[in-house]
Amino acid sequence: MKDFTRYTGTSDYIVSEDLQNDVNVSIALGRPLLIKGEPGTGKTLLARSVAAGLGQELLTWNIKSTTKAQDGLYIYDTVQRLNDSRFGGNDVSNIENYIKLGKLGEAFARETQVVVLIDEIDKADIEFPNDLLAELDEMKFYIPETKKTIAARQRPAIIITSNSEKELPDAFLRRCVFHYIEFPNPELMEKIVRVHFPDLAEQMIQEAMTAFYQLRETEGLRKKPSTSELIDWLKALLAAGHNGKVDLQKNLPFLGALLKNENDYEIAARQRQAFQKRSAMTPFRR
């Protein structure tokens, strides 16, 4: 196991041992690592942490519904060429001037090993992943316009995230190492919170965590608050000077930072009211 650099996490990102292992296995086997998990569970951040941990550059390819596989390899900027041919500019006869490498192409062309993040692959067309199979397998591609092959000098580590908006094709899945980031349990969440807020009062952490996990249990939420919302919420609380001074059991300030869906906000607010009424009716019980 000494034949490659190992990722062991970074100080700003809390990562389970299984996930560390999966990252390392994916790098060692030269297979893309597919990451799924609830929104806000640190999928995108993982890639940044892996790059930082390995001391490599991160190239991020953000996928949109209109992204084509080809965009990641190279683009032949014919419009620029046409423009130049009419109005002057670069040497139009050298097509190479108009070939722009995409993120994958760039990663292959680098002298040193890099980390490539293909973020939110499920946003693209259903055929998108299949269109990349050969390039991901062989880590090279051919540019017919210039008759050149771009081949990876150093196989980049490839991390792919998905929010499961679409299912991914089997042929693509077969080639991946798969990791599902489970929603952090309170113990892990506490560590994550401490990474972001090293000076948070102990009592505040406990209260915030209890309130947070209770909120997640609320029946009927369209989108449960996740790690990123918890962090935002704590930021808001701190900014308002609440460090350790509010009883979060009694009231939840800045609920909007946790629940961004109007519907969810109302459900939770109503439930808290009911809860407060109940506790107000039993003033003698402790």
Place this chain on the structure above:
Amino acid sequence: MVTPTEWLALMEALSRGFAGNSLVSFYHLSRSLLVKTEALFDHFDLAFREFFTGLEVPPEIFAELWQWLGQESLRREIGADALKDLPQYDWETVRKMFEERLKEQKEKHNGGNRWIGTGGTSPFGHGGHHPGGLRVGGEEGGGMAVKIAAERRFKGYRRDVTLDVRQIKVALKKLRHLRRTGSRLELDIDETVDKACKNAGEIELIFTPEHKNDVKVLLLMDAGGSMYPYAKLVDRLFSAANSVNHFAQFNHYYFHNSIYDYLRPEIDGRERIPTAQVLKELNPDHKVILVGDASMAPYELFMENGIIDYYDRNETAGIVWFERIASHFRRTVWLNPMPERYWRHPTIAAIGQVFPMFHLSLEGLDEAIKKLTAF
């Protein structure tokens, strides 16, 4: 299904010592390399638990794998020749067993004592010792891994049981296969610019057939009493279908046990629309999804005036209406929330003859949608 590519990846990873000496690592490693969706993690857990707590697993295979996994020597570099020693049949057998166990577990959900914890007869049970020194049931050894599997933390992600609105929407979106249809042409600006550039500025207009989504859906839902336990499920299906705003047309009606002369536009409204009118108005291209348990007294389905609402009458038997629907529309499916083992019931069987019937689970829904989109 585990494919050879995936199996080989696991073999490579194992041979390079990624599982170390621990079954816990092996659990995670094999899951990451063999199972590519969290929906199947629970199946994997079940199989893993059965296999590694399993007592009736043929001892030779178990011993071989176990030894191979557990050997001290594995911690050291395992040579390529050692890997070659692992004969091919091993994989086949293991895989077959894996699949058999899976099937078995599906069929009898309560497991029974054949699989788990009968204790004692094999050297590999809980608390036993492995000759190589790995203790099953210890903190580091197999016990821990089996415990992880036994927790079944991914039960909630199974697709054959759970169905939430988002999942249904994802499934239904597959219906809206965009097709280039019709003869109307539209100017494809991207292509035109591209072509012009490639032609060094010579403009050539490119036209393509109109890109339009022509999927029309008719949803017919049983809101009868026996459907009560499934009300939430049907409701989710409805709200998912209703919010997939890509259908060219979406119609829905309710019925009570069987379809007769009238359909209801609202679940508990009084308004009624003649079924014949609906058939006349909707063209055969509509993809029809019927949802119901198809369970009723036989006379409700087969007889005139069999309708359960006793102040009501129907001149035509329910089954005849179903047949008319099936012959009017080109693509129809029936989704039944009842588990398949009940489908021998006479009215379910009869309706199953008229419409292709699928279980109202994500798996079933996927199958149904394949049926609806087939040419």
